Amino acid sequence: MIDLAIIKKIADPEATPRIPLSCRQAAVAMVLSPFxxxxxLLFILRARQEGDPWSGQMALPGGHRDEGDxxxxxxxxxxxxxxxxxxxxxxxDFIGSLDGIRANPRSGIDLMVVPQVFVLHQEPQAxxxxxxxxxxxxxxxxxxxxxxxxxxxxFPEFDRSGTFPGFQVxxxxxxxxxxxxxxxxxxxxxxxxxxx
Numbered sequence: 001m002i003d004l005a006i007i008k009k010i011a012d013p014e015a016t017p018r019i020p021l022s023c024r025q026a027a028v029a030m031v032l033s034p035f036x037x038x039x040x041l042l043f044i045l046r047a048r049q050e051g052d053p054w055s056g057q058m059a060l061p062g063g064h065r066d067e068g069d070x071x072x073x074x075x076x077x078x079x080x081x082x083x084x085x086x087x088x089x090x091x092x093d094f095i096g097s098l099d100g101i102r103a104n105p106r107s108g109i110d111l112m113v114v115p116q117v118f119v120l121h122q123e124p125q126a127x128x129x130x131x132x133x134x135x136x137x138x139x140x141x142x143x144x145x146x147x148x149x150x151x152x153x154x155f156p157e158f159d160r161s162g163t164f165p166g167f168q169v170x171x172x173x174x175x176x177x178x179x180x181x182x183x184x185x186x187x188x189x190x191x192x193x194x195x196x
């Protein structure tokens with residue numbers, strides 16, 4: 001089982017992520033909504049854009065850290081506001097950071113992405129995605145953790161051969177870097193649950 005209490009034990013509000021000097025820094029927002037029968041997680045379907053390596057894929061809102069960002073949590077909040085219209089400073093509490101996930105440097109993108117966990121303290125109002133986002137979707141965290149939405153999928157449209165693990169969220173598949181972030185979180189939850 002996964003719930004907000006156990007995620008709060010994993011997310012560290014004081015964390016200073018270890019990021020190799022060669023890596024660019026980025027942050028994504030894991031925006032959790034506790035207002036349904038089980039926790040919901042906000043995803044974006046990225047619009048197709050030339051030059052975007054994650055174009056057309058499912059993701060968490062976020063992006064590169066700017067010089068003016070006081071922290072990676074600030075990066076995640078700024079990017080979420082830009083991409084979805086959701087103001088986390090007003091509508092959510094910051095819980096903490098998770099372990100960073102490094103994008104594959106062999107792909108030519110040497111980037112460390114650090115998830116930042118936020119919990120909504122009121123149900124989100126109508127959000128307005130910007131030009132970078134094709135669609136907003138909510139995924140069931142418990143179903144992903146339990147493996148009931150886990151699938152193997154192929155992505156020929158992204159020039160990938162073979163199949164890859166992912167989570168079904170509505171009519172889309174969360175895979176790749178975002179899938180790795182969720183799997184890392186779920187592994188931490190399982191370790192904590194085993195100690196109980």
